[in-house]
Amino acid sequence: VNEFDIIQRFFAGKITLQKDHVLIGPGDDCAVLAMSADQELCVSTDTFVEGVHFPFGAEASLIISRLMAANLSDLAAMGAEPYGFTLAITSPEFTEQWLVSFSDRLEMLVNTYDIPLIGGNLSRGPLSLTINIMGTVPLGRAILRSKAKVDDDIYVSGYLGEAAGGLALLDQPYQESYAPLLSRYSAPEPRLSLGTSLRNMATSAIDISDGFAADLGHLIKASGLGAQVDLEAIPLSSSLVTTFGLDIARLKAVQGGDDYELCFTAMPKHEAKIKELSLNLDLKLTKVGKICLDQELKISDKLGRAFSETEGYQHF
Amino acid sequence: VNEFDIIQRFFAGKITLQKDHVLIGPGDDCAVLAMSADQELCVSTDTFVEGVHFPFGAEASLIISRLMAANLSDLAAMGAEPYGFTLAITSPEFTEQWLVSFSDRLEMLVNTYDIPLIGGNLSRGPLSLTINIMGTVPLGRAILRSKAKVDDDIYVSGYLGEAAGGLALLDQPYQESYAPLLSRYSAPEPRLSLGTSLRNMATSAIDISDGFAADLGHLIKASGLGAQVDLEAIPLSSSLVTTFGLDIARLKAVQGGDDYELCFTAMPKHEAKIKELSLNLDLKLTKVGKICLDQELKISDKLGRAFSETEGYQHF
Numbered sequence A, B: 001v002n003e004f005d006i007i008q009r010f011f012a013g014k015i016t017l018q019k020d021h022v023l024i025g026p027g028d029d030c031a032v033l034a035m036s037a038d039q040e041l042c043v044s045t046d047t048f049v050e051g052v053h054f055p056f057g058a059e060a061s062l063i064i065s066r067l068m069a070a071n072l073s074d075l076a077a078m079g080a081e082p083y084g085f086t087l088a089i090t091s092p093e094f095t096e097q098w099l100v101s102f103s104d105r106l107e108m109l110v111n112t113y114d115i116p117l118i119g120g121n122l123s124r125g126p127l128s129l130t131i132n133i134m135g136t137v138p139l140g141r142a143i144l145r146s147k148a149k150v151d152d153d154i155y156v157s158g159y160l161g162e163a164a165g166g167l168a169l170l171d172q173p174y175q176e177s178y179a180p181l182l183s184r185y186s187a188p189e190p191r192l193s194l195g196t197s198l199r200n201m202a203t204s205a206i207d208i209s210d211g212f213a214a215d216l217g218h219l220i221k222a223s224g225l226g227a228q229v230d231l232e233a234i235p236l237s238s239s240l241v242t243t244f245g246l247d248i249a250r251l252k253a254v255q256g257g258d259d260y261e262l263c264f265t266a267m268p269k270h271e272a273k274i275k276e277l278s279l280n281l282d283l284k285l286t287k288v289g290k291i292c293l294d295q296e297l298k299i300s301d302k303l304g305r306a307f308s309e310t311e312g313y314q315h316f
Helices: A003-012 A060-078 A096-113 A162-169 A176-186 A192-200 A212-223 A238-244 A246-255 A268-281 B003-012 B060-078 B096-113 B162-169 B176-186 B192-200 B212-223 B238-244 B246-255 B268-281
Strands: A022-024 A031-034 A039-049 A081-091 A117-124 A128-138 A153-157 A202-207 A226-230 A262-266 A285-292 A297-300 B022-024 B031-034 B039-049 B081-091 B117-124 B128-138 B153-157 B202-207 B226-230 B262-266 B285-292 B297-300
Touching (some): A003 A117, A031 A081, A031 A117, A039 A060, A039 B081, A039 B117, A060 A128, A060 A202, A081 A192, A081 B039, A081 B128, A117 B039, A128 B128, A162 A238, A212 A297, A238 A246, B003 B096, B003 B117, B031 B081, B039 B060, B060 B176, B060 B262, B081 B096, B153 B268, B162 B176, B162 B238, B162 B246, B192 B262, B192 B268, B202 B212, B212 B226, B212 B297, B238 B246, B262 B268, B268 B285
Parallel strands (some): A081 A117, A226 A297
Antiparallel strands (some): A022 A031, A153 A285, A202 A262, A226 A285
């Protein structure tokens, strides 16, 4: 099977979401897209490598679900709407079974998130995949990491640590109770609707990909400020606590990556609107702390005891 | 050395070309770019894998020169002007020496082609690199592969087969006479000025990356037409002919990839304007054949003998 046949059968000929702004889709030297004068373009890229970002031998559907989520989540963190993406796949071989599973899931994701595949590349080599994603925001309305202000509340969406929990369970004998955590790892949900809704409310936002503490760390560094987080306020799912116990659950919630939830800041006056948004989106939004002047990230419990990332969970 | 230090020292902090349309550069979840209502966006992506697209142990400067050329050449083929690019690098290790060599050349390329690096990704894994490039064209002015018309002349820029010649010489003992061919392989020049100049003249265009015959084949397939090419008209450099002899030089010119010249079609009435353009750009533009109705690519010599790609140079 050659590259052109694979592209025709599993990509260009199968992933066929049509959008008006895609003037020329895959197949020419470049795709050609209409631009809009009242919008700005948001662009991000992410690579997943076998054995680094997903386990050796992982299912094709898991790989593309996680890679798309990682990229879409970067759009969500800017408050952007999907515009288009390119996909570069390097693989030692392209088997029928892998391509069917991969492209079935890709088709589903493209339709779910309404984002057209505008081009790509297939190469022989060790398995890795790169997506370059584009989104749009109204002029001047992108939500940046750098605009948090002192006394802003810090919020997170959803429950943290579940993807890290799922990852830890991947090589365990399967139990039905693991299912929610496993699916949070293998098919995370990027928070696009939350992102666009936050354009009017959030002062800053970042997606949680490296881990809550690391990503909030990036946000406060970009804003030149600090943060005080209440350890007990960090939302933990009952699945995570039941499976791992409270201490390890907290550690995963603070340190674990891959949740693709959003962490954002907002002025205290928006608290009621954020509660309403949570109801409208049917998505938990939890106030976990405050932005402060002191350029440090402090996570502590009710008794004022600091949670030390470096000491890990022995600390508890 | 961690990812953030590398990015700061060798990328974000060093590759600092500023463009007005880049509203937010690298460092947030996405870059943010201004869009223009009278332009369209051209997007392409290309991956280079060690051992496939460049030799094992190739110099960092060669890798980035060729990858940038491959991507810029796709913009050239559309008649697009550089707008921005992202760069994803996967490597088993990032040594100081490699990063210095790579980023020095990248800085030079960014400034030469006036294209800002707007984001990227560093991962651990087998060495491969993916660029996603964006360019702009005035509304409706992108040059497509699919718009060749019967009786159009077929042109190529520069000399063909030199990069394939250079590749064949890479593992030969160095001779000074090899230098022009080696540099055509290691640092090809994308034809951006030609591309933008052709917006008013060319009916269709493609860049020569897979090889002249293969790429002209893509062009006529996209246009639903055929082509008749004069073998003796295909431009061969004296370096190539001297080094390999006429028969192998022709074979490399027809089949060899990586030249990143443009192949384009134009109505016969534009011949004088194309000659003038060639003078203005100081770039050889050679008429090598005609578009015809019969959906086939025929390459033949003056005596009417067909050049058979599959039989290779035994045929001569």
